Amino acid sequence: MAATEAPECERSDPEARPDAAGAPRAKRRTMLAVAAASIAVVLVVVLLVATGVIGGTTTAGGRQQRVAADRTDRAEAAPQRPEIREEEVEAVVAARSRALAEHNVEAFVAPIDPTATELIAAQRRLFANLTLFPFAEARYTVSNQLSRWVSDSGRAAIMVVVSFVHRVEGVDPAAIAENYRWTFDRTSDGGPMWMTAVSTAPYGGVTYPMPWDQTALVVERRPHVVLVAAVANKAELVTWADKAEAAARRDLDAWRGPRLPVDRFVVYITPDRRTFDEIATTKGRGPAAGVCVGLAPLTSTEGKQTRQAGCRVVVDGAGKGFATSDDAIFKSIVEHELGHAMVAGFAPAWTEHVSWVAEGFAESLPWSDPRMANMYNPTARAHVKDGGFTGRLPTDGEIHSADPATSSINYHLSMQAIRFLAEEFGTGKAHTFVAEVYRDASRLDAALTAATGLDRAAFERKWARYVQDHPGS
Ligand SMILES: [Zn+2]
The missing domain is CATH 1.10.390 (Neutral Protease; domain 2)
Structure with missing residues (x-):
């Protein structure tokens, strides 16, 4: 040999x-x-939660942190710092599912930062690829791990684990989740919230890349x-x-x-x-x-x-x-x-x-x-x-x-x-x-x-x- x-x-x-x-x-x-990946998920999530990087927006800790920040802002009469609300993110995720279902590529890429030309091109390619498959089910959902961080007072950024839940017609007996990490940014209070990065969340999904x-x-x-x-x-x-x-x-x-x-x-x-x-x-x-x-x-x-x-x-x-x-x-x-x-x-x-x-x-x-x-x-x-x-x-x-x-x-x-x-x-x-x-x-x-x-x-x-x-x- x-x-x-x-x-x-x-x-x-x-x-x-x-x-x-x-x-x-x-x-x-x-x-x-699969098993190794799942163990990695647990380890990584535990680590990130422990360090405060990950916290579901529905957790009490996340709310308290936000409330505390608001009080500080009011007390000091400082300018409102940008914030990203979970409803906004969920709306984008739902809109992308609709865009996929309706074969609407412009709606699919609409949330992306217009200056992120490489990301737009990659997501257009992804969209085109997805339309080729006979999906019985294809949608995005926010994973139960919602990671977020606020980098400084002038910028809000949030990284969200999003699952592409899908089932290929006649092939997959059950729905499968492929996990991504989507990043959203807002650089000024009241300004637009843009999707600025899409990366893997390999420890959250066993199937990436497809x-x-x-x-x-x-x-x-x-x-x-x-x-x-x-x-x-x-x-x-x-x-x-x-x-x-x-x-x-x-x-x-x-x-x-x-x-x-x-x-x-x-x-x-x-x-x-x-x-x-x-x-x-x-x-x-x-x-x-x-x-x-x-x-x-x-x-x-x-x-x-x-x-x-x-x-x-x-x-x-x-x-x-x-x-x-x-x-x-x-x-x-x-x-x-x-x-x-x-x-x-x-x-x-x-x-x-x-x-x-x-x-x-x-x-x-x-x-x-x-x-x-x-x-x-x-x-x-x-x-x-x-x-x-x-x-x-x-x-x-x-x-x-x-x-x-x-x-x-x-x-x-x-x-x-x-x-x-x-x-x-x-x-x-x-x-x-x-x-x-x-x-x-x-x-x-x-x-x-x-x-x-x-x-x-x-x-x-x-x-x-x-x-x-x-x-x-
Ligand atoms: Zn073999």
Whole structure:
């Protein structure tokens, strides 16, 4: 594995080859940074409240502070200092929701400081992007954290966490919140209040950035796919949408488990690696050709036990799989990521998956393609033939190892565990097992026995024999 020159995936491994003709294999990641993000929210909010930076305008402390300031002003007969009232902010937030619903871009950018030309341009681009998506729900709401500060007597400024609450039609079973931080300024008493900055509130929302935040987009809809790409890739859009739709149909047709939570997916093909990394947050987890970014439903932020709202498939459009006309690579990446997206909704929000089950299932989908019959993973094959195989099911650490060869081998071994389960006990049993482990990872052993009649040790021995009989293939 030429790790240093193959940042996106193992498929660029010059060793990787089919027995006959075809494409090498890819490595992908699923990302669930949700729990960590939520913890960060709590920490940051606690810190800011403690230092007085954040205070809901509805809190008693905020009111007292304002009243005290007013009294001081009156007592000293000083000029009224500018103030921003929460009703004003809420009115702007509501107006922007209306502007979105009415497709009125001028109303959408009207609250922005006319001198903030870059912000206006970015918000116009955002607006244009949003109009391309089939939203069943799309609105802005003031988050329950309203942060504010008054910088000095001559200026009032307020930073508000605003949630973009949305649900893509046919894709998202529940509304999702993407959080932004909007800044408003008023420089003179009675003067205009302008929106002067929009930034991320990543610790308040697990979903930033969404595709629409990054670059001008084009969107193509299919029955099972909403394909998103940069304007720069407009020429490829229809072809990509057709290929992704074919991959989705293949995955959905292959499913033999319980009824799936969703059967339509947003697939975003990023224009470059930087864009991919920003949205996929793969840094620190090794290279990837694609990810499925987990989404928590809006209600999960209120502490209710809810299912995950699925995941967004993001594929690195600058990866080597896109530099060839061989669509086997494209389809195998998308089939793998859509595999994650299909079953993501079985899991509770903010949960980690059992990697050999999650990656093994996702990888089993492209590997079940008849075109893969003569394919093999040379790294995994050499590992088994050279006696490196321990006979143990892969750990999370082995699968997500920073060492590309270790990761490659263990993705493949995981795939073989799910494929062995399907071949030996039936695809229905295998897929039901996957769904059960997603629903409650602590019941893995019970689900395995329900599917196979074996305890984990006995299953492991049989799977190990299968691996020895099918080295790397
Ligand atoms: Zn994966």
